[in-house]
Amino acid sequence: MKSRHGQPSAVPKVGFVSLGCPKATVDSEQILTQLRAEGYEIGSTYEDSDLVIINTCGFIDAAKEESLQTIGEALRENGRVIVTGCLGAKEGVVLENHPEVLAVTGPHALQEVMRAVHQHLPQRHDAFTSLVPPQGIKLTPSHYAYIKISEGCNHRCTFCIIPSMRGDLVSRAPGDVLREAENLVKSGVKELLVVSQDTSAYGVDVRYRTDFWGGRPVKTNLQTLARHLGELGVWVRMHYVYPYPHVDELIPLMAEGKILPYLDIPMQHASPRILKAMKRPADSANMLERIRRWREICPEIAIRSTFIVGFPGETERDFEELLDFLREAEIDRAGCFEYSPVEGAKANALENQIPETVKRDRFELFMETQAEISASRLSRRIGTQTTALIDEFLPDGSALGRSFAESPEIDGVITVSGGIGLRVGDLVQVRIEHADEHDLTATVVSPRN
Numbered sequence: 001m002k003s004r005h006g007q008p009s010a011v012p013k014v015g016f017v018s019l020g021c022p023k024a025t026v027d028s029e030q031i032l033t034q035l036r037a038e039g040y041e042i043g044s045t046y047e048d049s050d051l052v053i054i055n056t057c058g059f060i061d062a063a064k065e066e067s068l069q070t071i072g073e074a075l076r077e078n079g080r081v082i083v084t085g086c087l088g089a090k091e092g093v094v095l096e097n098h099p100e101v102l103a104v105t106g107p108h109a110l111q112e113v114m115r116a117v118h119q120h121l122p123q124r125h126d127a128f129t130s131l132v133p134p135q136g137i138k139l140t141p142s143h144y145a146y147i148k149i150s151e152g153c154n155h156r157c158t159f160c161i162i163p164s165m166r167g168d169l170v171s172r173a174p175g176d177v178l179r180e181a182e183n184l185v186k187s188g189v190k191e192l193l194v195v196s197q198d199t200s201a202y203g204v205d206v207r208y209r210t211d212f213w214g215g216r217p218v219k220t221n222l223q224t225l226a227r228h229l230g231e232l233g234v235w236v237r238m239h240y241v242y243p244y245p246h247v248d249e250l251i252p253l254m255a256e257g258k259i260l261p262y263l264d265i266p267m268q269h270a271s272p273r274i275l276k277a278m279k280r281p282a283d284s285a286n287m288l289e290r291i292r293r294w295r296e297i298c299p300e301i302a303i304r305s306t307f308i309v310g311f312p313g314e315t316e317r318d319f320e321e322l323l324d325f326l327r328e329a330e331i332d333r334a335g336c337f338e339y340s341p342v343e344g345a346k347a348n349a350l351e352n353q354i355p356e357t358v359k360r361d362r363f364e365l366f367m368e369t370q371a372e373i374s375a376s377r378l379s380r381r382i383g384t385q386t387t388a389l390i391d392e393f394l395p396d397g398s399a400l401g402r403s404f405a406e407s408p409e410i411d412g413v414i415t416v417s418g419g420i421g422l423r424v425g426d427l428v429q430v431r432i433e434h435a436d437e438h439d440l441t442a443t444v445v446s447p448r449n
Ligand code: SF4
Pocket: 153, 154, 155, 156, 157, 160, 161, 162, 163, 197, 198
């Protein structure tokens, strides 16, 4: 990184000019604190800074004039300027007078200012001085990583208390998500698992606003994010995808090989009566039709879901409807939970709570039915070739891996034999030799990389 005078800057330096009232001062303090926390130095002159932030005031004409003059001065003396604060709320006024500024944000916009700084003056990672690796601290093995794209949820499912703990949906800016993803890929991650409480609602809270990544505009919506993640050259797997209509647009990306042909859709039930009591606006007839269409477009798509049995008021008929749905939809993998009341959930107050023994019987029948479906789906893969990502090794020397159809921890595994010299994180071409209800065995055909 070079300063504007052509000297390499060991540590990026940000100059700061704070104008305006005490509220603006607090904003400035927060930005300065964050800059320091991230390892940026604060420059004391325009000349020794790599970039300058001006926190402006726009309260009266004189303050506005002073702010515009200061921006002009910083552009002349330094050349790289980010504008924030009250005058920044009038982006048009700033750009009309100084079109060459790098970014403009309104007041109290710490995240946006930091994003602009990251974009125009990225922090160099120094293996000796940085406490945290560029990809952050991960609890997963180094070859796959979860990436969270939003927090909170706008639904109010009656069995769930997540919205009361985490609040309504707040989507991360796609530029931030993609930068994190890029760092993960650079650190050697081969598989990105996209998670959130409600992945398909991504962007609805910010009205799908446009952000920037690598100088390109990127809309805050799932299809766009998935497409860009798919360009990073690693596996991208979608979790917690509530089946809104626009989810259909992900399927062509799967058929083109941009993202893995895998969808984790938490359906919870199939009986319209129970779905209504759960406050899940889904429709199982429509769901069947959509799954049929998805498989037409992308025949190999693997569908995973979770269901709840024994929800208050669930009759034998509702439960039969659920089993019929499983058989007809041929869900590849399904997890099942016996309903249990969670403190604070609305469903606790519903009538006709189901006896524990009935819940258990239904759970067992569900698992038996799903095991048959899963075994039948998996048996169709015998003799086919697939790419497996190696996760670990067994004492007998065989490897455990997964293909596009298996997510870590929750789905089955592929036991791979004949892979001399394989390492964790390798992608290998394997032939499926055998399948049972949940897992597969395979032999190596050729290493992929
Ligand atoms: S179950 Fe999922 S979709 Fe429903 S309220 Fe909870 S987090 Fe939201």
